[in-house]
Amino acid sequence: MEKISEYIRDNLKIIIGSLVIIVALGVFYLRKQEKSSDKKPENLEWSAVNNKKSEPEKETKEEKSAGDDIFVDVKGAVQNPGIYKLSAKHRVSDAIARAGGFTEEAERKAVNLAKKLQDEAEVYVPARGEVDTRKLLEGESGGAAGSEKEEKSKINLNTADLTELQQLSGVGAKKAQDIIDYRSENGSFKSVEDLRKVSGFGPKTLEKLRDAIAVD
Missing domain, CATH: 3.10.20 (Ubiquitin-like (UB roll))
Structure with missing residues (x-):
C-alpha cells in the first residue's frame, strides 16, 4: 500500500491530467450523440418521397396538355x-x-x-359549282324539306341587314348599303334579277350570287 500511495503522489499530476482528458472526451461524445439524436431523418426521407411524387404528377399534366x-x-x-x-x-x-x-x-x-x-x-x-348543295341538303333532310332548308339558308335581299348582306361573296359594306338604299327608294325586290338594278351588280355578279340570295 505504501508503494501504491507513493506512486500516486509521484504521478498525481499525470493521473489528474488523464482524468481530465477522459472526462472531456466523455462530454464531447455525449454532446455529439445528442446532436445526432436531434436530427429527424424521417422528415428528410418524407421530403424526398414527396418530391418524387410531384415529378410524375407534373409529367402527367404536361402529357394531358399535349394530348x-x-x-x-x-x-x-x-x-x-x-x-x-x-x-x-x-x-x-x-x-x-x-x-x-x-x-x-x-x-x-x-x-x-x-x-x-x-x-x-x-x-x-369546295368551290362554287364543285358540288351540288341542293343534293347535300336533300340527303340530310330529304326531298322538299331539304329544299326548304336551302331557301332558309339563303340571304333574303328584302329583309337582310347590313351585316347579313356582307356575308355574300364579294359584297362589302358599300355594296351592302347600296342594296339597302335601293330597297328604301324603290321598295322590295320582286325577283333576284332586280339586283342588277343596283349599282355594282352586273350579270356576272348576279350569277355568282344567285344560289346564295332569295326574295320574298
Missing part, C-alpha cells in the same frame, strides 16, 4: 391551305379561320362549320 393538341389539314377554297395545330375542343369554323377564311369562290353551304375536329382530320372547302 389536347390535334393537327388538321385544311384544303380547298381557303386563303391559306395547310396543316394547322389546334385543340380537340375546336370546330371546323376555327380551322377555316386559322387558314385565313373562305375565298370568294368558296361554297360555304357545303361546309358544316359546327362540326367538331379530330386529329388527322381533313377539312375541305
Whole structure:
C-alpha cells in the first residue's frame, strides 16, 4: 500500500491530467450523440418521397396538355391551305379561320362549320359549282324539306341587314348599303334579277350570287 500511495503522489499530476482528458472526451461524445439524436431523418426521407411524387404528377399534366393538341389539314377554297395545330375542343369554323377564311369562290353551304375536329382530320372547302348543295341538303333532310332548308339558308335581299348582306361573296359594306338604299327608294325586290338594278351588280355578279340570295 505504501508503494501504491507513493506512486500516486509521484504521478498525481499525470493521473489528474488523464482524468481530465477522459472526462472531456466523455462530454464531447455525449454532446455529439445528442446532436445526432436531434436530427429527424424521417422528415428528410418524407421530403424526398414527396418530391418524387410531384415529378410524375407534373409529367402527367404536361402529357394531358399535349394530348389536347390535334393537327388538321385544311384544303380547298381557303386563303391559306395547310396543316394547322389546334385543340380537340375546336370546330371546323376555327380551322377555316386559322387558314385565313373562305375565298370568294368558296361554297360555304357545303361546309358544316359546327362540326367538331379530330386529329388527322381533313377539312375541305369546295368551290362554287364543285358540288351540288341542293343534293347535300336533300340527303340530310330529304326531298322538299331539304329544299326548304336551302331557301332558309339563303340571304333574303328584302329583309337582310347590313351585316347579313356582307356575308355574300364579294359584297362589302358599300355594296351592302347600296342594296339597302335601293330597297328604301324603290321598295322590295320582286325577283333576284332586280339586283342588277343596283349599282355594282352586273350579270356576272348576279350569277355568282344567285344560289346564295332569295326574295320574298
